[in-house]
Amino acid sequence: MKILISGGAGFLGSFLVESLIKEDHDITVVDDFSTVKYHALPEKVKLIKGKIESTDLNEKFDYVVHLAARPSPEDYIQHPVETAMSNSMGTYKMLEITRKSDGVMVYTSSSEVYGSAEIVPTPETYWGKVNPNGIRSCYDESKRFSEALIMSYYREYGLDVRIQRPFNVYGPRLREDGSYGRVVSRFIYQAIKGEDITIFGDGNQTRAFLYVDDWVNATLKMMFLKSLKGEVFNVGSNKEMKIIDLASMILEMSGSTSKIKFLPPRPDDPPRRAADISKAREKLGWEPKVSVEDGLKKTIEWFREQL
Known part of the structure; x- marks a missing residue:
């Protein structure tokens, strides 16, 4: 298959x-490398260096995957316009x-x-509770706009679109x-x-972590x-973990004395987050396989090699 991936040089x-290149697919990546540090693209991949919003392509593709984004809060707060674009x-x-x-x-x-969901684990049917003009809105609301635009193309043109909502992939x-x-x-x-x-805040805020292999x-x-x-589809874990507990686990697993x-807490930082993955189980036959302990072990080992 011929596949176009924006942000294909980044983490996800x-x-x-x-994974796709192993199946001998024809891959084109568009990436401006603005958030890339550990880039590892196979030689067979065609790379177009630039922002997807200013890239013109006349080729046709069987699959288009839009990943390009600035997902780190500290980063997108510093680059709100680029994030929204x-x-x-x-x-x-x-x-x-x-x-x-x-x-x-x-x-x-x-x-x-x-946003600051009132239902946790959160199902896809929940509409969200988001500050439309707060410091995080450049990311939160532009993601929501993207979903609205995508579903407009689905309804007006019958386009085959699928939307995923990842939860804290690492x-x-x-x-x-x-x-x-x-x-x-x-x-x-x-x-x-x-x-x-x-730790921003008191560490009692929760997240549900998903290892990258499960996301793939x-x-x-x-x-x-x-x-x-x-x-x-939600693509994440339904198991909440306090940030303070994550820190303690990493300290123990790494043998650190830190x-x-x-x-101070971040503005508009959601206090709880976890995914209701009932729909992914039913329609995709998918659920996370890698435990937090195993995922952290692999990640710690990789960072030790880098450092």
């Missing part, structure tokens, strides 16, 4: 590309490519569309540095380096299974 994209004009560009190709589009949305290659650092990779890096483990498996099912036109340091 690189693992998806590796990839989830507006970028999504429009990918939809138009899909429509002209008569292909299938898979959009990687986010659990952020739920693993090797997830950036740990500066404003790009995500909670798992940042904690692991700090623990290995003997630095303070920095769900994404492949969403791409290639039939009869998923217009469907939306201390925990509490920082």
Whole structure:
């Protein structure tokens, strides 16, 4: 199959590309490398370096996967316009490519569309509780707009679109540095380096963590299974974990003597998050296979090798 992937050099994209290239698919990646640190694209992949919102392609593709985004809160707060553009004009560009190709589009949305959810674990039917003009709105609301635009193409043009909402995916290659650092990779890096483990707030906020291999498996099912036109799926775990407990687990598993340091809470940071995956179990035949302990072990080992 001929497949176009925006953001294919990033954390999620690189693992998806590796899996697809093993099946000898023809892969084209569009990426501007603005958030990429550990990029690992196979030689057979065609790379177009640039932003998807300013890329024009006349080729046709069987599958289009839109991953390009700035998903780290510290990063997208610093780059709100670029963040909103990839989830507006970028999504429009990918939809138009899909429509002209008569292909299938898979959009990687986010659990952020739920905001501070009042139902946890949260089902796909929950509409969300999001601040439309707050400091996180450049990401949260542009993801919600993308979903609205995608479903508009589905309803008006009959386009075969599928939307996934990942929940805190982690693993090797997830950036740990500066404003790009995500909670798992940042904690692991700090623990290995003997630095303070920095927690925003009191650490009682919860997240549900998904190892990247499980995300890839769900994404492949969403791409290639039939009869998923217009469907939306949570791709995550239903097992909540307090951030303070995550920090303690990483400290123990890494053998670190780092201390925990509490920082002021982030504005509009959701207090709880976990996925209701009933629909993914039923329609995709999918559920997470990798435990948090096993996933963290693999991720810690990878970061030790890098450092």
